[in-house]
Amino acid sequence: MAKELRRAPGPPERPAPSGLDDLDRRLVALLAEDARAANATLAAELGVAPSTCLTRLRSLRERGVLRGFHADVDLARVGLPIQAMVSVRLAVHHRDRVAAFRAAAPGLPGVVAVYHVTGQVDYLLHVAVADPDALRDFVVDHVLSRPEVAHAETSLIFEHVRGTAVGPPG
Amino acid sequence: MAKELRRAPGPPERPAPSGLDDLDRRLVALLAEDARAANATLAAELGVAPSTCLTRLRSLRERGVLRGFHADVDLARVGLPIQAMVSVRLAVHHRDRVAAFRAAAPGLPGVVAVYHVTGQVDYLLHVAVADPDALRDFVVDHVLSRPEVAHAETSLIFEHVRGTAVGPPG
DNA sequence: GCTGAAAACTCTACATA
């Protein structure tokens, strides 16, 4: 679907392929690591004036490089000690049905993340629930009950840790 | 009256099962949605004094309920347009070997997240890379080359969206 | 544990180089 072939006289949107300079990249890395860092702190670490830092931050938000800032919550400590990855295979691959599932999935109760993937399964649902019963209820009531779902398989998640892809200064 | 009878003779750690009151939970939800919200704003939304809000926030951090705050970065716009889920099955399930993989995985180049799961595979590695070559190199050089890895299978990720498990006020 | 007030600090707009 993504036709980025000739980007030339086309859309008025910013085509900027990776129009990020070194300062932008370092700011993104700092915020990936600590999204609550004060602007003054960020500026000091980057070696620029706070006002410059602010301008950059705004620009990164506007360009969609930074989509938001979220707390990393220990789900077990907020009453959701059981996490699972539910692999979902859809039956009918009609656009509408896929779209319906895609639209509904992130809002299903307990869903932490949704991955639309290639391969044996179509979706991976990362869910967090209070107890085993809630897990079964989730799969039965919200996944298997959907007409477009052909099959679902549940794996428990022992551990889920963040990687370093964008986090650390690297 | 919640009976906190004797929490005593056990371990010195906080056993607090879900020792969060309503205020704590609402604060966690607000920060899950916008981790950069000012303390004064959070306090106003919670209907408490800023100093109270600050105390709660600190306490949640200290208790490990809030593990950190991270920017949600559009990986495609920072030069990592290809994402994949690499399913890894380990060969030898010796504690040491599993531990070695577990320790190394989050630091491998391009790793966004690591899931240790039950079922057909042992680990799911969510990775983001610059191009298909980098994906192949990742799998060959950093996964298949490890002696404890028996098998790896790669699925492309078309889309990855956050769920609503902890995000919204609910 | 919550609050209010006060000092220190930070954010942010704007004019300028």
Next chain:
DNA sequence: TATGTAGAGTTTTCAGC
């Protein structure tokens, strides 16, 4: 585009409840 300045606003400590 980056910077310095200045007014407004915020953070954070602390005594008192």
